[in-house]
Amino acid sequence: MNKTITWAIHYTGTGENIPKDVQQPVNFTQSGVIDKVTGQWIKPLTWSATKQDVAEVRTPVINGYHVTNVDKDSQDNANVDKVTLHNDDNSYTVTVTYAPNGKIIPVDPNCKPIPNVPTPQYPTDPTDPTKVTPDEPVPTVPGMNPETPTVMPKNPGKDTEVTYNVPTKDEGVVNVIVTDTTTGQNLTDYSWASGTQKTVTKVDFDKPGTIKKLEDAGYKVTNPDVTVPGEVTKGTTNVVIKVEHQIVPVTPDKPGNGLKNTDLTKTVTKTVHYVGVGDQTPTDKTTQLHFTGTAYYDAVTGKWTDANGHELKDQTKNITWTAKDGNKFAAVATPTVDGYTAKVQDGYDDGNGNVKELSNIEPTSGNIDVTVTYSKNGQPTTPTNPENPNTPTNPEKPTDNPNGPETPVNPGTPTNSNTSNGQSAPVYPGTSTSTGLNTPTSPTSPMNLANSGATSATVQPLANSGAGYAMSNNQHTATAQGGTSLPQTGNNDAVSAAALGLMGLAAATGLGLGVAKKRHE
Numbered sequence: 001m002n003k004t005i006t007w008a009i010h011y012t013g014t015g016e017n018i019p020k021d022v023q024q025p026v027n028f029t030q031s032g033v034i035d036k037v038t039g040q041w042i043k044p045l046t047w048s049a050t051k052q053d054v055a056e057v058r059t060p061v062i063n064g065y066h067v068t069n070v071d072k073d074s075q076d077n078a079n080v081d082k083v084t085l086h087n088d089d090n091s092y093t094v095t096v097t098y099a100p101n102g103k104i105i106p107v108d109p110n111c112k113p114i115p116n117v118p119t120p121q122y123p124t125d126p127t128d129p130t131k132v133t134p135d136e137p138v139p140t141v142p143g144m145n146p147e148t149p150t151v152m153p154k155n156p157g158k159d160t161e162v163t164y165n166v167p168t169k170d171e172g173v174v175n176v177i178v179t180d181t182t183t184g185q186n187l188t189d190y191s192w193a194s195g196t197q198k199t200v201t202k203v204d205f206d207k208p209g210t211i212k213k214l215e216d217a218g219y220k221v222t223n224p225d226v227t228v229p230g231e232v233t234k235g236t237t238n239v240v241i242k243v244e245h246q247i248v249p250v251t252p253d254k255p256g257n258g259l260k261n262t263d264l265t266k267t268v269t270k271t272v273h274y275v276g277v278g279d280q281t282p283t284d285k286t287t288q289l290h291f292t293g294t295a296y297y298d299a300v301t302g303k304w305t306d307a308n309g310h311e312l313k314d315q316t317k318n319i320t321w322t323a324k325d326g327n328k329f330a331a332v333a334t335p336t337v338d339g340y341t342a343k344v345q346d347g348y349d350d351g352n353g354n355v356k357e358l359s360n361i362e363p364t365s366g367n368i369d370v371t372v373t374y375s376k377n378g379q380p381t382t383p384t385n386p387e388n389p390n391t392p393t394n395p396e397k398p399t400d401n402p403n404g405p406e407t408p409v410n411p412g413t414p415t416n417s418n419t420s421n422g423q424s425a426p427v428y429p430g431t432s433t434s435t436g437l438n439t440p441t442s443p444t445s446p447m448n449l450a451n452s453g454a455t456s457a458t459v460q461p462l463a464n465s466g467a468g469y470a471m472s473n474n475q476h477t478a479t480a481q482g483g484t485s486l487p488q489t490g491n492n493d494a495v496s497a498a499a500l501g502l503m504g505l506a507a508a509t510g511l512g513l514g515v516a517k518k519r520h521e
Helices: 207-216 492-520
Strands: 002-012 022-034 041-047 051-054 065-070 083-086 092-100 104-107 160-165 171-180 219-221 235-245 247-250 265-275 285-298 320-323 340-344 368-376 458-461 469-473 476-479
Touching: 002 083, 022 051, 171 207, 207 219, 207 235
Parallel strands: 002 092, 104 160, 171 235, 265 368
Antiparallel strands: 002 022, 022 041, 051 083, 065 092, 219 235, 247 285, 265 285, 285 320, 340 368, 458 469, 469 476
16 A cells, blocks of 8 residues: 655746756555455554655846745745654645745936936846845946945845936046856956946056956856946946856866876775685675766855755765776676585575676775685495305204104003993903903804893094093993094094094994903803
8 A cells, every 4th residue: 555745846936937846756565465355454554664764955046136035945935954754744734935036227417217218127146046146246328327236135036226417528437347157246456446446547457467367266257248337437347258267177187176097986895705725716806886977066155065066065975986897796606616516695596596696886886705615525434345144153953853842652551440430441452461452252153132131332422532432231332532643744633533443443342242252151
């Protein structure tokens, strides 16, 4: 958001010679951050600046007019002072008012205006728009002599009457008046007056000598061809020689007024130093900016002025500098050195490893030294030869069949012992109580159990038993079980199972035979 305050100066009172109005807009800027969704300010509006200065404006000198009033912002009632505008001020206009200068009015001894004679207007003081020049020469009236050769207006806007008399004899006066148009004053030291003399009296004014003296004093005659009469004529003759101050430029090739050549030439040097690469270090790079100064001074007063002859308020700021090569140093590319990395001195790196452009260099800027330091890049370390792994020691020789199953133990031969319940252990046919199972004898012809009166026997496998069988006969139970279980290795499992089955069958058969035999007996 922006706000513009316009500070304007309006001039009035000079008719067709009116200066153009001065418009000096001053811009103030506000910024903030707003959430477009909620409409709330994330960052409130703040002013970039709360006040700004507007420079002084000198009121133009308009010949024939003088300034009567400056309605605001002026201490001398002539020029408009510097002002400070704030962001909460409103636009406004300063009005500068002019009025016509007064005139010289020739009158006769009865104070009546003399007809058909010049009535010159006071010239405006070129250094002050509120004043008119003093010691203004009066006009020439043929056949009459003025009571005063010049006038000193007390009020720049009021006319001044000058009385002229008619000479009683053939007498006349010649006045040579030297006027300094720079200051608006007459130079009495260079002026000349004949006084009242008889007509045809020779005028001995040395015009060439006077001009030479004026020039030696720093003046420049602006009307060197003005005519000075050679003799006095009846009445008053005024001759005005106009001079102005010479404004002398001072340059390096034409120094002066206390300034030397070295005061008007300046050189600013920028040197880029490179370090850190030994014999490969790049050569320093040096560039220069050259400035020349020009000053102006009033040859009459010796005071420093601007190019138009206006005296400077600050006499110490008298030199205007010209940059012959511009006022900035170009960026300097950093040379590449293999195996090294360059680092530009802090504050001078352009972000790409080069020395950045430096602008706004002034004649008063000191010399600039920038150092670029190279450092060796890190080198990869060479890997050392890997060490051979230690030769493993001989492992202990494993024992035979390590961690293998122990040799199975053959089941023991059942002994003739009573069971825990008092029943007799079964006795297998053809066995010995001491030696275990023997090869059964061949059976005789089958026994007819039915005829023998033997009780029938039922043979059933024992539940949850490896290979045993149980026989029930009048509450007598016989159990045959295998011994220690063998490891299950391949077909041996099947063979073992078969063997156990045969053993159980044999036991069952033997029991049956034994029972039958017993019953038979």
